[in-house]
Amino acid sequence: ISFFSDEQVSIAILQSLHALLHKKRVHNPLDCYIHLGNARVTQLVQQSALFHPGKAGGLRLHFFNLQQMLARQFFHQLPHSYSAELAEEKTGFCLFFLGWDELTKALLLQALQVLHLHPAGRVRLVVGAANPQRAQQDFLQSYLGAATILALSFHPYQGNHRDFLREHVLQRDAPSTRLLLLGKEEDGGGLGTALDILHATPAEDFVLYTRNEHNKGLAALLQLRQEAHPRLRFYGSLAQVCTMEMITQTRQDRLARAMHADYLLQLRQAAASESSVYQTAWEELPEDARDANRAQADHLPFKLAQLGCLDALQHYRDIAVPAEMVEALAQTEHERWMAQRRLAGWSYGPSRDNLRRLHPSLVPWEQLSDGEQQKDRDTILRIPMLLRTLHGEVNGD
Numbered sequence: 001i002s003f004f005s006d007e008q009v010s011i012a013i014l015q016s017l018h019a020l021l022h023k024k025r026v027h028n029p030l031d032c033y034i035h036l037g038n039a040r041v042t043q044l045v046q047q048s049a050l051f052h053p054g055k056a057g058g059l060r061l062h063f064f065n066l067q068q069m070l071a072r073q074f075f076h077q078l079p080h081s082y083s084a085e086l087a088e089e090k091t092g093f094c095l096f097f098l099g100w101d102e103l104t105k106a107l108l109l110q111a112l113q114v115l116h117l118h119p120a121g122r123v124r125l126v127v128g129a130a131n132p133q134r135a136q137q138d139f140l141q142s143y144l145g146a147a148t149i150l151a152l153s154f155h156p157y158q159g160n161h162r163d164f165l166r167e168h169v170l171q172r173d174a175p176s177t178r179l180l181l182l183g184k185e186e187d188g189g190g191l192g193t194a195l196d197i198l199h200a201t202p203a204e205d206f207v208l209y210t211r212n213e214h215n216k217g218l219a220a221l222l223q224l225r226q227e228a229h230p231r232l233r234f235y236g237s238l239a240q241v242c243t244m245e246m247i248t249q250t251r252q253d254r255l256a257r258a259m260h261a262d263y264l265l266q267l268r269q270a271a272a273s274e275s276s277v278y279q280t281a282w283e284e285l286p287e288d289a290r291d292a293n294r295a296q297a298d299h300l301p302f303k304l305a306q307l308g309c310l311d312a313l314q315h316y317r318d319i320a321v322p323a324e325m326v327e328a329l330a331q332t333e334h335e336r337w338m339a340q341r342r343l344a345g346w347s348y349g350p351s352r353d354n355l356r357r358l359h360p361s362l363v364p365w366e367q368l369s370d371g372e373q374q375k376d377r378d379t380i381l382r383i384p385m386l387l388r389t390l391h392g393e394v395n396g397d
Contacts, residue, residue, distance in 0.1 A: 001033040001247060003066075010034045014059065021058040031060045033247055039065045039106045040142045047287045062248070069241040071106035072252065072298060074209075075114050079301040079310055081233075085177050086305035089328075092122040092176030096169050098157060098193075099183025100129035103211070103236065105139060107181060112149050112343060114299050116336040118306060118328050122176065123150050128157030128164045145342025161197055169206060178206035181235070198232060211236035255300065256293035257282050258390045262382060263293075288344060295340040303329055303383065316391035319384050330376035331365045337376075338362055 002010040014032060021030065036042040042065035085091050095111055097104050108125060115123045129135035132154035140146055157164050169180060180197070182190050194210040212234035245251040260282055267279060278289050285293075304310045306329065309319045321329070341362060349358025361372050 003035050003242075005035070005037050007036060014061075018059060026058060029058055029060045031062065033062045033064055036063055036065055037102065039068045039102060039109070042068065043291075047291075064247055064249075065106070066238070066241065067103045067106035068110075069246055070103060070236050070238075071110040073241055073246075074107060074235050075110045075298065076301060079305040082177060083305045083308075083310050086117065086302060087308045089118050090120045091117055092124075093117070094124045094126065094169075094176045094178045096164075096178070096180045097125070097127045097183065098161060098164060098180060100127065100135045101183050104181075104183045108139065108152075109143065109146075109343065110298070112143075112146055112152075113295050113336070113339055114302060115150065116299065116332050116339065117302070119331050124176070125150055125152045126168050127152075127154045128168070129154055130156075130158060132156050143343050144345060145339075145347070148342060149339045161193060162200060165197065165201065170201075170204065180206055180208045182208070182210045194232060205231070207231050207233060209233050209235045213238050252294065252297075253282075253290070255297035255390060256290065258386060259296055260285070260293045262386055262389065266378070266382075291344070292340060296336070299333075299336050300383070303332070303380070306332075312387055316387060319387065321380055321383060326377055326380050329380045330373065333376045333379050334365050334368070334373075 002013055004010050004013075014034070017030065017032065020026075036045065042063050045063050079086055082093075085093075093115060095115075097108060104127070108127065111123075111125055115125075117123065127135065136154040146152065155164070155168060169178060172178075182194055190210045191212075194208050197208055208231055210232070213236055240246075264279070264281075278285070278292075282290070301310060301313060304313055304319075307319070307321065307325060309317075311317070312319050338361075341359060344357070346357040346359050346362060348360070348362040349356070350360055352359055361368060365373070
């Protein structure tokens with residue numbers, strides 16, 4: 001496992017390993033996990049046929065990105081922190097990102113994929129960057145469909161957080177849960193900025209998240225006194241993601257695998273139709289198909305929170321989806337699916353074309369055929385069975 005931020009160092013390691021395997025005539029494959037610093041490049045390399053099936057001269061290559069992993073971890077925990085708010089039909093979220101770096105990009109991308117709530121809810125994403133035009137252009141060029149998914153805006157931020165707060169965070173256009181996420185400042189003063197913001201806004205209720213990569217020093221002491229600072233929270237701990245389960249995606253893929261297995265079961269029952277590319281076992285799936293399952297799995301905690309049964313994800317219990325919730329959650333699932341497709345470069349086409357990434361279902365819910373709408377309803381209705389399957393596998397049943 002190589003964590004080097006310098007990709008040339010990782011390549012040199014691979015070359016040395018390749019030479020060593022050849023010299024020693026080792027026939028058993030060696031799995032190599034390589035960190036790439038750019039999340040978008042990581043995604044493109046993972047999906048590239050250049051590395052499929054990922055074996056080169058005895059080396060099986062896998063690529064990961066710490067920022068992606070941290071972003072998925074953050075949004076996996078979010079429903080647990082805001083389960084009561086998510087259960088409200090008209091819940092709203094405003095996320096403010098102060099600073100622009102690789103982790104902020106990964107967080108913004110994950111927000112676009114998972115922050116799909118009840119149709120009556122609202123989500124707004126606001127980014128403060130030193131050069132907002134360049135940041136916006138950079139992000140939208142990498143993810144062409146991002147601007148069509150949620151309300152997204154970029155604004156100037158030159159280090160004066162009080163001006164940014166006054167112009168954006170403290171201006172409420174609708175009732176909503178407000179979260180302010182601080183990026184890692186060059187001078188390492190993220191915690192100082194957070195404390196200054198809290199001191200300047202004692203009557204406000206927005207929650208402030210600041211990065212704490214290594215959980216040491218003053219940040220560690222503040223975490224022990226969390227009850228004294230309920231508005232200050234920490235994210236970005238490397239200790240939470242630098243584990244074998246996270247790097248190899250064993251834990252994160254468990255739910256995605258269960259969803260894909262359930263999909264294959266529906267195919268056998270002739271209850272769904274999809275490209276033949278997706279009709280294979282998990283091990284044979286192309287990476288973009290796996291990512292589609294991962295995106296659906298990442299959103300399940302939000303659906304369960306809206307149903308008021310988030311605990312069923314960790315501790316199995318029988319749940320039922322109320323009839324009045326099926327339609328709303330089906331619409332939410334369609335919005336989530338469209339977001340994932342658009343971020344992956346897909347757009348509308350009258351007929352499906354995998355090569356050109358065109359899909360006829362990339363239209364508003366009201367324009368879907370009854371059959372396509374029913375697929376989304378079936379996805380919601382099968383959640384109880386999916387949880388039974390998942391917990392049965394975990395417990396060895």
